[in-house]
Amino acid sequence: MTNPDQTTELPKSWDPAEHEAEIYQGWVDAGYFTADASSEKPPFSIVIPPPNVNGSLHMGHAYEHVLMDALSRRRRMQGHEVLWLPGMDHAAIAMQTMVERKLAAEGVTRDDIGREKFIERVWAEKAEISGTIGGQMRRLGDSVDWSRERFTMDEGLSRAVHTVFKQMFDDGLIYQAERLVNWSPVLKTAISDIEVTYADVEGELISFRYGSLDDAEPHIVVATTRLETMLGDTAIAVHPDDDRYRHLIGTELEHPFVDRRIPIVADDYVDPEFGSGAVKITPAHDPNDFAIGQRHELPMPTIMDAEARIADTGTQFDGMDRFEARVKVREALAEQGRIVKEVRPYLHSVGHSERTGEPIEPRLSMQWWIDVSTLARSAGDAVRNGDTVIHPKSMESRWFAWVDDMHDWCISRQLWWGHRIPIWYGPDGEVVCPGPDETAPEGYVQETDVLDTWFSSGLWPFSTLGWPERTEDLEKFYPTSVLVTGYDILFFWVARMMMFGTYVGKDLGPGNAVPFTNLFLHGLVRDEHGRKMSKSKGNGIDPLDWVERFGADALRFTLARGANPGSDISVGEDHAQSSRNFATKLYNATKFALLNGARVGELPDRASLTVVDRWILDRLDEVLAEADAGFEAYEFSKACESLYHFAWDEVCDWYLELAKVQFAEDDPVRSESTALVLGTVLDGLLRTLSPVIPFVTEVLWTTLTHEESVVVAPWPTVSGAERDADAARHVDDLQRLITEIRRFRSDQGLRPGQRVAADLDGLDAAGLTESRPHLDALARLDPTGDDFTVTATIDVRLSSATVTVRIDTSGTVDVEAERKRVGKDLAAAEKELAQTSAKLGNDQFLSKAPDQVVAKIRARRELAAEEVERLGAKLAALGGS
Known part of the structure; x- marks a missing residue:
């Protein structure tokens, strides 16, 4: 695939709205997301938790989709045949309620138009609104196989429902009994606990x-x-x-x-x-x-x-x-x-x-039930035996508490929309369950109830792959590799899939006893104050609003950066803006690198590289390993944090600045090796980030490498080179020295870009002589001349020696202006110290204020005291009082 932005020079700035839709369609057209069941690659498969067909994706859905997409993209790059299968749930109660409300607005009821016409109306509504979710998924960048999109009432899935019902009925697992249920007087049906x-x-x-x-x-x-x-x-x-x-x-x-x-x-x-x-x-x-x-x-x-x-x-x-x-x-x-x-x-x-919204009524009624005793035991044993591994492991106890004490499941609903129960009643009270290819005897009448929506969604991992037929997809991709879902539906959906999966798995051969081999449970998305998002609180966030304002990459990185197994995540606009800034930072860094000839190619022998080049290559290896381990353990937060700080703090804030010095040297060999090192670092970084932020990395990586697409690029691996501990120490000392000089310059009132003459004693002992050009450039230091006068001195203790820095600030600082500035800052610090001290000296405040508030005030007082001391000393040095 040729990316529309694959040019020798990137646009001036990155505007997601201009590029994301075109990039995504290019991926789809190229067939990158279409799985090949005949492939000899190892399989990796995920089935999407099917959203309700009558709705749209909320932030919780977006969170889940980002995590599934990151897993799928990474495995695709690792050489797996990846199937991420999309689809939607018919949402029996939700859809029927919506359509009945529309009918009521028209002055009619479902009884007025009859069952057949009502179901036709629901199908028409489904056709009209089902495209909304698909469009949202495309905006998010979901790398799903659209050719295999499924719906829980498709013909094939309906056949799977009928087949399982028939088998369980014949096995005595499905029975009819009068029991107590949750009853909705408005819907006039039994409803599940989750509803x-x-x-x-x-x-x-x-x-x-x-x-x-x-x-x-x-x-x-x-x-x-x-x-x-x-x-x-x-x-x-x-x-x-x-x-x-x-x-x-x-x-x-x-x-x-x-x-x-x-x-x-x-x-x-x-x-x-x-x-x-x-x-x-x-x-x-x-x-x-x-x-x-x-x-x-x-x-x-x-x-x-x-x-x-x-x-x-x-x-x-x-x-x-x-x-x-x-x-x-x-x-x-x-x-x-x-x-x-x-x-x-x-x-x-x-x-x-x-x-x-109305109070439910516990009500005794005749319903259809599943005897879950043996099914629940099998679901529990699957985790105990390690056939399915739960992440995080701490959720296992909750799993066992539910499946080991599960009550029989009411599967009938007094609705019209859904899978009608395949039971037929004879004129003399006979009850039969014909198979999918059989017909009921003449004169028999079919049960009017439909199945609980969770029945059909419980078959989702294998019904979507063609079961009960032994299809290529089923042979290749079942059991699925991982289920990604929220811990809040662990019982309601996951347990049902496990029960059905272990039930049909016995007929699918060894290794197919479970519907998924890994279960990754994520938490809820909360607002920036930690509150659960809800319409009533008005704190919900439309994920598409963030895509419009900040870009899909920013939304994705915000969600992935906070994701850890079993933990809730809090997000706000500041997080999205920070992620947008990160994408911009990557864009600008890569653009700078390209302008300086950065490219991907064979690196020179490491011994010929500069110490900072060896350091950044080692750090790349370390970060690749950290990110890889994080993704492998579903610890997205750890992976993203490692990549974020490497990209921002080390590559952009340090290595790019150090590389500028090497590019500026009149040495073509040095410039060439720096360009290759920089290209190598960006290549590995962009590929590793691409599962989480695929759009901006696609543009940058294809421009850097002139390759087809980062989607089908190989997953980066560590180089295998031995870590250069001396290079790490060297750069750590260099960073510390530059940082202390910058802080010292600031305290002396020097402007950031202002150059000053300086003499450094101890560089040889510290082993930093070869980095003097880097030091001078980043600390804005000039060589000393005949008129050099020491006006300020600082000692910086490094790992093996102390470097003494003597600076000539004469003529570079407006002493009077600086004295006024420092005096103003000192007055503000003294005021803060007085206010915080007064609060902490107030017994009434201390007795009523929460501990965290008191701790915060104490921290503010300590900081103010330090500032008063520092600024006082600085003012004294300037001749003030």
């Missing part, structure tokens, strides 16, 4: 009385925040050792409204110290009550319909909404004199539907 969010709500804890209103007769007081559920009470539970109620265990009390007697049962679940020590039991509308109901074989009447209206109780409350009934039941109980006390407010955690 429930919890919030503290102020409610009423109301105590009321069962039994006689006469204290001398049998009665019990119970309390609840959901008073309407008492219509479904079928027992009252007490602790078996509670002496207050021991005489009542086994007896019954009348229900105030329903023709039902309520037994008193003994159960260890009850805490005798909490409240009255008695608990009302509504098995069909509370998970803990359901468990007690099972233990004591209690009736479990469901008292609400699908929309959470009271139903089938035979009371005056039938037909009421649950919240209206809550009030009316309280009023009716009060009329009977049964309300004992009301506590207001009572703060308690209430689950809400993530999609529609």
